[in-house]
Amino acid sequence: xxxxxxxxxxxxxxxxxxxxxxxxxxxxxxxxxxxxxxxxxxxxxxxxxxxxxxxxxxxxxxxxxxxxxxxxxxxxxxxxxxxxxxxxxxxxxxxxxxxxxxxxxxxxxxxxxxxxxxxxxxxxxxxxxxxxxxxxxxxxxxxxxxxxxxxxxxxxxxxxxxxxxxxxxxxxxxxxxxxxxxxxxxxxxxxxxxxxxxxxxxxxxxxxxxxxxxxxxxxxxxxxxxxxxxxxxxxxxxxxxxxxxxxxxxxxxxxxxxxxxxxxxxxxxxxxxxxxxxxxxxxxxxxxxxxxxxxxxxxxxxxxxxxxxxxxxxxxxxxxxxxxxxxxxxxxxxxxxxxxxxxxxxxxxxxxxxxxxxxxxxxxxxxxxxxxxxxxxxxxxxxxxxxxxxxxxxxxx
Amino acid sequence: xxxxxxxxxxxxxxxxxxxxxxxxxxxxxxxxxxxxxxxxxxxxxxxxxxxxxxxxxxxxxxxxxxxxxxxxxxxxxxxxxxxxxxxxxxxxxxxxxxxxxxxxxxxxxxxxxxxxxxxxxxxxxxxxxxxxxxxxxxxxxxxxxxxxxxxxxxxxxxxxxxxxxxxxxxxxxxxxxxxxxxxxxxxxxxxxxxxxxxxxxxxxxxxxxxxxxxxxxxxxxxxxxxxxxxxxxxxxxxxxxxxxxxxxxxxxxxxxx
Numbered sequence: 001x002x003x004x005x006x007x008x009x010x011x012x013x014x015x016x017x018x019x020x021x022x023x024x025x026x027x028x029x030x031x032x033x034x035x036x037x038x039x040x041x042x043x044x045x046x047x048x049x050x051x052x053x054x055x056x057x058x059x060x061x062x063x064x065x066x067x068x069x070x071x072x073x074x075x076x077x078x079x080x081x082x083x084x085x086x087x088x089x090x091x092x093x094x095x096x097x098x099x100x101x102x103x104x105x106x107x108x109x110x111x112x113x114x115x116x117x118x119x120x121x122x123x124x125x126x127x128x129x130x131x132x133x134x135x136x137x138x139x140x141x142x143x144x145x146x147x148x149x150x151x152x153x154x155x156x157x158x159x160x161x162x163x164x165x166x167x168x169x170x171x172x173x174x175x176x177x178x179x180x181x182x183x184x185x186x187x188x189x190x191x192x193x194x195x196x197x198x199x200x201x202x203x204x205x206x207x208x209x210x211x212x213x214x215x216x217x218x219x220x221x222x223x224x225x226x227x228x229x230x231x232x233x234x235x236x237x238x239x240x241x242x243x244x245x246x247x248x249x250x251x252x253x254x255x256x257x258x259x260x261x262x263x264x265x266x267x268x269x270x271x272x273x274x275x276x277x278x279x280x281x282x283x284x285x286x287x288x289x290x291x292x293x294x295x296x297x298x299x300x301x302x303x304x305x306x307x308x309x310x311x312x313x314x315x316x317x318x319x320x321x322x323x324x325x326x327x328x329x330x331x332x333x334x335x336x337x338x339x340x341x342x343x344x345x346x347x348x349x350x351x352x353x354x355x356x357x358x359x360x361x362x363x364x365x366x367x368x369x370x371x372x373x374x375x376x377x378x379x380x381x382x383x384x385x386x387x388x389x390x391x392x393x394x395x396x397x
Numbered sequence: 398x399x400x401x402x403x404x405x406x407x408x409x410x411x412x413x414x415x416x417x418x419x420x421x422x423x424x425x426x427x428x429x430x431x432x433x434x435x436x437x438x439x440x441x442x443x444x445x446x447x448x449x450x451x452x453x454x455x456x457x458x459x460x461x462x463x464x465x466x467x468x469x470x471x472x473x474x475x476x477x478x479x480x481x482x483x484x485x486x487x488x489x490x491x492x493x494x495x496x497x498x499x500x501x502x503x504x505x506x507x508x509x510x511x512x513x514x515x516x517x518x519x520x521x522x523x524x525x526x527x528x529x530x531x532x533x534x535x536x537x538x539x540x541x542x543x544x545x546x547x548x549x550x551x552x553x554x555x556x557x558x559x560x561x562x563x564x565x566x567x568x569x570x571x572x573x574x575x576x577x578x579x580x581x582x583x584x585x586x587x588x589x590x591x592x593x594x595x596x597x598x599x600x601x602x603x604x605x606x607x608x609x610x611x612x613x614x615x616x617x618x619x620x621x622x623x624x625x626x627x628x629x630x631x632x633x634x635x636x637x638x639x640x641x642x643x644x645x646x647x648x649x650x651x652x653x654x
Contacts, residue, residue, distance in 0.1 A: 265530025
């Protein structure tokens, strides 16, 4: 065997080892033969996105069908801020999910094309990837409409109350765009503009959204850094929020942590379940105007149930509840202290909270002081999450 | 040259072997099913059940952890099946689902003759000393919703619902909530059952959980209107004793068919 042959044989063996042990079998290779639009001359070399380690947030579970890459995140960021997704190019995802409002929009119900008012409040996208539980059919949206983020992000484009467009049109716009075909090529290895699909666009937007992770608040400082402490009011609010601190019985317990649960190393402050928190009166299960989860599952006892949201950045995400009915956190607490409205499936955590109704004005102020310690403003100026179209040269590498 | 060829061959063989699960002998299948009932009826959430006192009782939330699920062979050898599972009857929203129960399919069980199965109700102390972030891929231990930071513990079991002590009049409604947790509440049960797991068969073990027994089993009754809520709490308190009684009663309400 001559030297080149020996080398080739050796190389083959090494490649064999790599292939045999590499669990990554879902890399999206070229999707179709080259059709002559020159995309295959652009390098396709996706690099795995390195998620920063954040105290209080564990490694995120990510669907094997959509590994996060640097190139996918970059494309997703452009698409997230791309107004071309709406029928008249007037709004983008970011219109209802603003960086300086924990990716919400500050209005009770989101505003779509032509000023159309939607039916629900815009949800925060911070740490949104942690809402995905592979064994759960209802992970995203107030009513749990979607299991996967990749399906959720498709919906606003065709919603008549939101972007009012259709994906065929969006695909056409993206294929004819000066820059997007190259970005799709770099992210997904497509060979032709015709390979740009809504599914790939959804994958890219989802990848970008999975990077919107943040836990750098006062609470995190107290939890993870030396010589950082709550104020007296914040500490008292924390103890009311948690109740039974250190297992000891307390005289007052606001019972918040049942639904907004957390642990030191998984501090999302959200159970991600669906609960009727007594917002509306209903004699029977069919009397809820907005059925919430029940509208999706068709199960009567799910009517009136909505997603328990994260309290991270809750100070930034007013107004509150699925329909934005409460303008302030004070109003939210007043609702819970009132006991809420009766209906057949109000959460038992609310109905069996013996001291919740006795919270004083000081108690409520202390709880809100604690809730505001969950606000993280460190990402307001984070350039990689910001609108690239505001840059002097938006498409620069 | 010969050395290079041998090296390459060894490398290929090593790589092929290193990526396979080690073979531990022939395997068979076993399914384990938990069915919640109220006496003889499949248990439906939000459904009225008549209590021995004539009250109407509803279950809204009923779930619990299982830990250290093990089989005992005829020769006393212990076969580990799973570290943790979760029995959640919240999906019992219609008779078909309730009758089907919660089923766990295990396909890699050592074949042989068995005489017993055992498990714990709750989270065993070793795992309970950890937190959800330590189990990021486990759907149950990795869920912060199953953890109660105030106790530094997982929530071993949840029982929630409502009892109406005046079914024919207003004013008798009492909601209840019992969440058990902390190490002292962990319960273990062992069930004697002779069965075989063969390489071509599909064995099945069915457990019934009689929800009525949780509150009304003689000698261990819990009268809901008298004490309708407990999040566990500190050892020695009435709340602790009450929550512990609920998880003991859940363990004792389980029978093998």
